[in-house]
Amino acid sequence: MKDKTFLMIPGPTPVPERVLLEIAKHPMGHRSSEFSKILESVYSDLKYVFQTKNDVLVYTASGTGAMDAALSNLINPGDKVLSLVIGNFGQRWAKIAKALGADVETIEVEPGKAINPAVLKERLDKDTNKEIKIVTLTQNETSTGVTNDVKTLVSYIKEHGALSVVDGVTSIGAMECKMDEWGIDVLISGSQKGFMIPPGLSFLAASEKAWEVHKNCIRPDFYFNWSTNRKSVLDNSTAFTPAVSLIAGLKVALEMMKEEGLENIIERHTKIAKALRKAIKAINLKLFVEDESIASTSITAILPPDGVSVPDIRKVLKNDYDIVVANGQNALKDKIFRMGTLGFVSQRDAITAIGALEATLYKLGHKFEPGKGVATLIENLNK
Numbered sequence: 001m002k003d004k005t006f007l008m009i010p011g012p013t014p015v016p017e018r019v020l021l022e023i024a025k026h027p028m029g030h031r032s033s034e035f036s037k038i039l040e041s042v043y044s045d046l047k048y049v050f051q052t053k054n055d056v057l058v059y060t061a062s063g064t065g066a067m068d069a070a071l072s073n074l075i076n077p078g079d080k081v082l083s084l085v086i087g088n089f090g091q092r093w094a095k096i097a098k099a100l101g102a103d104v105e106t107i108e109v110e111p112g113k114a115i116n117p118a119v120l121k122e123r124l125d126k127d128t129n130k131e132i133k134i135v136t137l138t139q140n141e142t143s144t145g146v147t148n149d150v151k152t153l154v155s156y157i158k159e160h161g162a163l164s165v166v167d168g169v170t171s172i173g174a175m176e177c178k179m180d181e182w183g184i185d186v187l188i189s190g191s192q193k194g195f196m197i198p199p200g201l202s203f204l205a206a207s208e209k210a211w212e213v214h215k216n217c218i219r220p221d222f223y224f225n226w227s228t229n230r231k232s233v234l235d236n237s238t239a240f241t242p243a244v245s246l247i248a249g250l251k252v253a254l255e256m257m258k259e260e261g262l263e264n265i266i267e268r269h270t271k272i273a274k275a276l277r278k279a280i281k282a283i284n285l286k287l288f289v290e291d292e293s294i295a296s297t298s299i300t301a302i303l304p305p306d307g308v309s310v311p312d313i314r315k316v317l318k319n320d321y322d323i324v325v326a327n328g329q330n331a332l333k334d335k336i337f338r339m340g341t342l343g344f345v346s347q348r349d350a351i352t353a354i355g356a357l358e359a360t361l362y363k364l365g366h367k368f369e370p371g372k373g374v375a376t377l378i379e380n381l382n383k
């Protein structure tokens with residue numbers, strides 16, 4: 001049976017019916033009072049999700065657009081940027097900074113590991129002339145399923161005086177990310193992740209300190225210009241024609257997030273991801289990230305068993321069960337597969353996915369005790 005596609009990738013993520021129905025309506029004029037009311041609600045609720053008093057800018061662009069918006073409003077050519085890289089998305093910060101003419105240094109770790117805060121502290125302590133202006137980091141590295149300790153890392157960056165620029169694309173809504181309390185200077189995210197709407201929007205919030213640095217940015221980007229976009233936020237409008245239907249859907253999605261409550265949302269993600277990891281091990285599969293303390297609550301990377309290939313697992317899951325899981329990226333392509341548990345995800349989804357994964361592995365000849373994954377999952381979901 002087809003047409004029952006279940007996306008278990010780390011974005012785009014499934015979209016609730018309430019949101020889909022809202023998006024399906026006729027588009028409205030972006031200068032209408034009706035749309036302005038929607039924006040008022042969206043701008044306010046985004047602050048709740050970002051855990052900030054700062055204005056949250058909304059761009060009609062994917063997550064990378066917001067990454068570009070972050071750095072292109074801060075960097076002047078020659079500025080020293082330190083990029084903490086634990087995978088593809090951390091590397092993307094470094095690439096953007098380089099493209100903007102920054103002098104980029106990286107601290108890199110092997111895939112599957114997180115940044116050791118002590119290593120960052122040591123590097124920042126050495127920078128007695130305060131040459132490092134910006135430190136970029138990724139809270140949840142989607143390519144490996146590793147979560148950095150952003151709270152501690154940001155506290156060291158703050159102590160040093162540089163700006164912290166954080167990618168919260170697959171972390172916001174799935175794990176704690178307290179922009180103001182932790183002192184994050186720039187935080188970005190994307191719509192097709194924890195926000196439960198399709199791709200096409202991204203978000204950015206900046207601290208007062210970051211706004212001050214922005215004032216001295218000689219050539220900020222035109223479309224992504226923070227000042228232009230904030231002016232519109234302040235009068236419940238947008239600088240340019242936005243993706244109106246997505247924003248209408250976002251209003252509903254944010255209302256759903258508020259109804260559930262951020263703490264409960266995070267607890268739901270944590271419970272499902274932890275139980276999923278136990279279930280994976282119970283069917284004799286290895287997790288790519290063995291250290292539970294850095295394992296993501298939004299994405300789990302799994303090694304295929306001996307004799308079974310990642311493309312075959314993905315093919316059977318798609319063809320027989322209409323479930324889509326992600327491949328590894330770049331060097332990890334065909335070495336791992338990744339299951340997303342992000343956004344509009346429920347216990348039922350996890351039970352279905354583990355059941356289907358068991359059936360898939362059974363068909364592909366992997367040796368395990370059928371049913372043990374689902375039983376382990378249920379046991380852990382009920383703890």
Ligand SMILES: Cc1ncc(COP(=O)(O)O)c(C=O)c1O
Pocket residue numbers: 010011062063064065089138140141142143167168169170190
């Ligand atoms: C952590 C992270 N950062 C940035 C991005 C880039 O977002 P987009 O693909 O929406 O441009 C992604 C996409 O998956 C991501 O997972």
